[in-house]
Amino acid sequence: MSATKVVVPTTTSRSVSRKFSLGGLFKAREAGIVLALIALVAFTATQNSRFLSAQSIRDILLGTAILAVLAVGQATVMITRNIDLSVGSVLGLSAFAVGSLLQANQGMPVIVALVVGVAVGAACGVVNGVLVRFGQVPALVVTLGTLYAFRGAAYFWAGGEQINADELPGHFLKFGNSSILGIPWLVLIVVIVLVAAGIVLRNYRAGRELYAMGSSPQAAELAGIKVGRNTIAAFLVSGALAGVAGVLFAARFGTIDAAAGNGYELNVVAAAVVGGVAVFGGSGTVWGAGLGALLLTVIGSSLAVLDINQFWQQAIVGALILLAIGADRVVAVRVAKSLKKRDSHV
Amino acid sequence: MSDKRPAWLSRLASWDAAVIVITVLVLLIASGVVENFGSSRNFTFLLLDLLPIALIALPMTFVIVTGEIDLSVASTLGLTSAVMGDLWNRGLPIETIIPLCLVLGAVLGALNGFFVTVLKLPSLAVTIGTLALYRGLAFVVLGDGAVADFPRAYTSWVTGTIGDGPIPNMLIPLVVLAVVFGLVLHATPIGRSVFAAGASEQAARFAGIRVARLKFWLYVVSGLVAGLAGVLWTLRYSSARADNGLGMELAVVAAVLLGGVSIFGGKGTLPGVLAGVVLLATLQNALRLQDVSNEALNIVTGVLLIISVLLPNVVIRFRAALRRRATT
Numbered sequence: 001m002s003a004t005k006v007v008v009p010t011t012t013s014r015s016v017s018r019k020f021s022l023g024g025l026f027k028a029r030e031a032g033i034v035l036a037l038i039a040l041v042a043f044t045a046t047q048n049s050r051f052l053s054a055q056s057i058r059d060i061l062l063g064t065a066i067l068a069v070l071a072v073g074q075a076t077v078m079i080t081r082n083i084d085l086s087v088g089s090v091l092g093l094s095a096f097a098v099g100s101l102l103q104a105n106q107g108m109p110v111i112v113a114l115v116v117g118v119a120v121g122a123a124c125g126v127v128n129g130v131l132v133r134f135g136q137v138p139a140l141v142v143t144l145g146t147l148y149a150f151r152g153a154a155y156f157w158a159g160g161e162q163i164n165a166d167e168l169p170g171h172f173l174k175f176g177n178s179s180i181l182g183i184p185w186l187v188l189i190v191v192i193v194l195v196a197a198g199i200v201l202r203n204y205r206a207g208r209e210l211y212a213m214g215s216s217p218q219a220a221e222l223a224g225i226k227v228g229r230n231t232i233a234a235f236l237v238s239g240a241l242a243g244v245a246g247v248l249f250a251a252r253f254g255t256i257d258a259a260a261g262n263g264y265e266l267n268v269v270a271a272a273v274v275g276g277v278a279v280f281g282g283s284g285t286v287w288g289a290g291l292g293a294l295l296l297t298v299i300g301s302s303l304a305v306l307d308i309n310q311f312w313q314q315a316i317v318g319a320l321i322l323l324a325i326g327a328d329r330v331v332a333v334r335v336a337k338s339l340k341k342r343d344s345h346v
Numbered sequence: 347m348s349d350k351r352p353a354w355l356s357r358l359a360s361w362d363a364a365v366i367v368i369t370v371l372v373l374l375i376a377s378g379v380v381e382n383f384g385s386s387r388n389f390t391f392l393l394l395d396l397l398p399i400a401l402i403a404l405p406m407t408f409v410i411v412t413g414e415i416d417l418s419v420a421s422t423l424g425l426t427s428a429v430m431g432d433l434w435n436r437g438l439p440i441e442t443i444i445p446l447c448l449v450l451g452a453v454l455g456a457l458n459g460f461f462v463t464v465l466k467l468p469s470l471a472v473t474i475g476t477l478a479l480y481r482g483l484a485f486v487v488l489g490d491g492a493v494a495d496f497p498r499a500y501t502s503w504v505t506g507t508i509g510d511g512p513i514p515n516m517l518i519p520l521v522v523l524a525v526v527f528g529l530v531l532h533a534t535p536i537g538r539s540v541f542a543a544g545a546s547e548q549a550a551r552f553a554g555i556r557v558a559r560l561k562f563w564l565y566v567v568s569g570l571v572a573g574l575a576g577v578l579w580t581l582r583y584s585s586a587r588a589d590n591g592l593g594m595e596l597a598v599v600a601a602v603l604l605g606g607v608s609i610f611g612g613k614g615t616l617p618g619v620l621a622g623v624v625l626l627a628t629l630q631n632a633l634r635l636q637d638v639s640n641e642a643l644n645i646v647t648g649v650l651l652i653i654s655v656l657l658p659n660v661v662i663r664f665r666a667a668l669r670r671r672a673t674t
Contacts, residue, residue, distance in 0.1 A: 083470075135656045140415075140470065141609050142655075144596060148648025155641040258641065263593070269474055279471040311485035311588075318479025322461065325471045 030276060032327070033291045037298060044302040051305050058184065060294075060301050062177075062252065065186040066091075066245045068293040070264065071271040072197050073241030075289035078272055079201070080234045081214040081281025082139035086128060087242040087268050089150035091261030094120040094246025096154055099163040099256040106169040110251075113172060117247035118240045124150055125239015129232030139235075147265065151258070158258035165254030176251030186248050190290070193241065197286045210234060214281025270317050271296055274324045295320075361658055362606030362618025369625040376632040383632055386512035393514050394505070394582065396627035398423070398575040398591065400520055400620060402598045403605075404527040405568040407619045410602055411531075412561055413544045413611025414462060414469040419572040420594035421480035422454045424587075426576030428484040431493030431586025440497055444577055451573015452566050454480060459565030463558040477595065484588035493586040504581040516578060523571070528616040540564075544611030600651040601626050609655070626650065 044051045070087050077084045094117045101116060102108055124146070131142045165173060175185055201207035213220040213227055221227050250256050275292025277284030299320075300313050377384035402419050409416045426447045433443045454476070461472040506515050531537040542550040543557045550557050580586045605622025607614030629650070630643050 131652060131656065135652075136659050137652075137655045138609050141603060142652060144599065145648040145652035145655075148596070148600070148644040148651065150648075152642050152645030152648060155639060156645065160639070266474065266478060270478065273471060273474075279468050309486065309489075311489060312482065314478050315482025315486055318475050318477065318482055321475030321478065322472065325467050325475070326461075326465060329465060329467055 030285070030288050030291060033275060033288065033295055037291070037295055040295075040298055040302055044305050048305045051302070056301070056305075060297055061187045062184055063301070064294045064297040065184075065190045066248050066252070067264075067267060067271055067297060068190045068290045069193055069241050069245045069248065070268040071275065071289040071293045072193055072286045073238035074268045074272045075275070075277045075284055075286045076197065076201070076210065077139070077234050077238045078277045078279065079214045079281055079284060080210050080231060081217065082132060082231065082234065083143065083269070083279070084125075084128060084139065084235060084238045084242075085143040085265045085269075086124065086146040086150055087238065087245075088261040088264035089147050089154065090121050090124045090239055090242035091246045091249060091264060092154045092258060093124065093150050093157075094243040095250045095256045095260040096158055096163070096246075096258060098247050099168065099250050102169055102172055102250075103163055103167045108169070108172075110172055110175045113250075114244065114247050117243040117250075119243065121243020121246065122236050122240040124242070125236040126232065128239065129235030132235065133228045133231050151262070154258040154260075160258075162255065162257040168250070168254055172251055173254050176248070176254070186252065189244070189248065193244070194286055194290050197237075201286060206230075206233075211282055214278075214283070216282075267296060267317065270321050274320050276324070276328070278328060279325070361654070362615045362621070365605055365618055365625060365654075366621040369621040369628065372625060372628050372632075376628060380632045380635050382635055388631070388635070389512045390507055390514055392627060392631045393517055395631065396623055397514070397516050397520055398579055399594065399598055399601055399627070400623045401523065401575045401578075402568075402572055402594070403602050403619050403623050404523055404616070405564065405571045406598050406602050407605075407607055407614060407616055408527070408531065408540055408564050409469075409561075409568055410599075410607050410609065411540050411544045411611055411614050412557075412564060413547065414561060414564075415473060415599070415609075416455075416458060416469070416565060416568045417473040417595045417599070418454070418458060418476040418480055419568060419575075419598060420591040421477045421484065422451055422569050422572035423576040423579060423591040423594065424589060425454065425480045425484040425487070426451050426573040427580045427586045427590040428488035428588045430577060430580050432487050434493055434496065434586070440500060447577050448570060448573050451576065452570040455566045455569015455572070456562070458569065459562035462565065463562045481588070481592070488586065488588045490588065494584055496581060496584050496586075501581050501584045504578060516582075519574075519578075524616070524620060531616050536560075541612055544613070546612075597626070597647065600647050604650055604654045606654075622654075 041051070050056060070091070074084060074087060097120045098113045098117050102113060128139070128143055128146055131137060131146075132139045135142065178185060180188065201210065209220070209225045209230055212223065212225055213230060217227060246261070249260055253260075271292035272284070272289045273279060273292070274295060275284065275288035275290070277289055277292075296317060299316055300310075303310055303313055303316075382388055402423070406416060406419065429450055430443055430447050433446065434440070438446075458469075458473055458476055461467050461476075462469045503515055507513055508515055508518075531540065539550065539555045539557075539560055542553060542555055543560060547557050576590065579590050583590075601623040602614075602619050603609060603622075604626060605614070605619035607619060626647060629646050630640075633643055633646065634640065
């Protein structure tokens with residue numbers, strides 16, 4: 001929805017009405033996910049009323065937390081017309097780093113663990129960003145390479161070792177499951193991340209520049225946007241959030257080995273794409289990505305409650321991705337048509 | 347992603363030659379330094395291991411040269427394997443199952459091609475979608491069980507060697523296919539069209555090349571070959587499982603790019619790609635013999651992939667800097 005500000009930079013009187021109708025189309029994208037969510041939840045609840053119990057909702061939100069944090073980072077990168085496939089490996093590296101630090105220093109406060117996780121993730125993100133920026137290599141290839149490299153580094157470091165819950169300090173594990181004012185800490189962190197990223201991307205110059213880069217890198221460069229610096233920044237954000245996700249992973253599951261977060265990149269990209277973030281940049285919101293993460297998690301829980309073979313989940317995720325990009329295509333074609341029509345008549 | 351295409355492409359022309367040289371060097375060094383690497387038994391295993399990657403890399407080279415990508419190949423392999431196991435369980439004769447599986451692979455590829463060329467969706471997103479879809483369906487078909495009792499005649503041929511020497515029987519279909527793909531890519535109008543479509547889709551269309559139709563058939567071939575790899579994989583390990591070949595798409599793409607194919611399309615050679623496959627497999631095999639774990643070897647794959655795309659750019663910049671200094 002907010003991407004229209006970039007698509008239509010003119011401020012003539014005409015553009016006001018154009019903004020509204022375009023905004024409506026883009027909003028429909030997120031409205032669609034909300035509707036799908038409501039329909040799915042309603043149907044599942046009629047089949048099994050326990051689906052809407054406080055405990056079940058709590059489980060779903062906790063399950064969404066890690067995926068949603070990763071999806072926010074992925075959305076930030078995808079908006080700039082890049083992609084970050086290394087998030088699962090960064091999560092693993094961060095989780096193992098935090099886990100082994102806590103194992104050695106039982107008294108370490110949770111906030112320090114978070115800072116360490118963010119630092120590890122941000123460092124990985126900077127590596128990605130610098131390689132993309134200075135290597136002039138597409139992000140797909142770079143992050144495919146670092147997906148392997150970071151995962152390999154985690155294995156070298158861990159060497160088959162596994163950190164178990166009983167080796168981690170109690171206060172850290174409690175952080176993974178306890179609540180403040182009835183809201184689990186993990187969910188609170190996700191909400192903070194979502195709101196902060198959402199506001200910056202929507203209202204601040206730094207955020208708008210990312211959309212401009214994604215819409216047209218050349219035009220953004222000509223408009224004086226520091227494309228290189230922003231690219232590195234976007235990867236840094238994605239890496240740092242993957243670091244946060246690593247800490248959440250460690251706190252929630254307690255058992256960490258070098259394989260933590262293996263294969264998450266697929267679900268993260270799926271959440272972002274299903275949530276309406278375009279693969280070729282310039283449009284989408286972190287709200288959409290967050291909703292996408294929620295939808296994927298709810299699908300998983302619904303399948304379990306409805307007693308449908310869990311193996312369907314991945315197939316459904318794949319079908320949803322295809323459906324989402326297909327829907328985006330339809331919207332894009334319609335927008336292009338309506339713009340053309342309007343321009344030719346006025 | 348920059349559009350500084352010409353310079354970066356011209357540099358790659360010699361990159362694949364370099365990869366071939368490096369591969370030969372690594373092979374020589376490994377057989378000298380690493381114990382057991384040169385043994386004929388290890389040689390057989392090395393070839394058997396690189397076979398599915400090499401097979402799938404052949405059509406993948408075509409797809410990437412046209413500027414598209416197919417990340418669903420490993421899932422196609424897995425789904426083919428799962429269906430093969432399911433049909434065998436249902437008592438169909440293997441002579442019927444194998445053609446059916448190949449048709450299945452082609453149909454899965456055609457679905458990708460339909461989304462990419464008819465609906466004009468980005469191939470990266472489409473094949474990430476079908477990657478999840480096909481793998482999911484594989485689990486739906488077979489669950490997490492395995493089917494193992496395939497006929498002995500087939501499994502022993504697939505794992506066997508030519509005249510009890512070190513060369514596996516399976517190398518025959520690979521060499522035949524590699525020659526066919528190589529000739530088509532480098533010596534026929536189809537190959538020229540593939541390069542033209544990758545260099546500039548619009549220009550190719552203006553030159554009368556039916557780019558969409560070409561890409562559609564490339565996806566069909568990619569699926570077909572992935573299906574064949576699925577059949578061979580199942581027979582080699584005598585085990586049909588839904589998670590067969592999990593994550594292999596990354597290894598294939600890594601090998602293709604390592605072999606000097608440009609991710610932007612329009613550039614690459616098949617000998618370079620085969621060298622890339624061999625290089626990757628050799629390094630992994632040699633390090634595994636040194637007791638480095640499979641997972642830790644990911645570092646090698648990842649770093650090699652990054653270097654292979656980074657190095658040409660670095661060299662260009664270095665040369666440009668030298669030239670500037672020379673002129674002033």
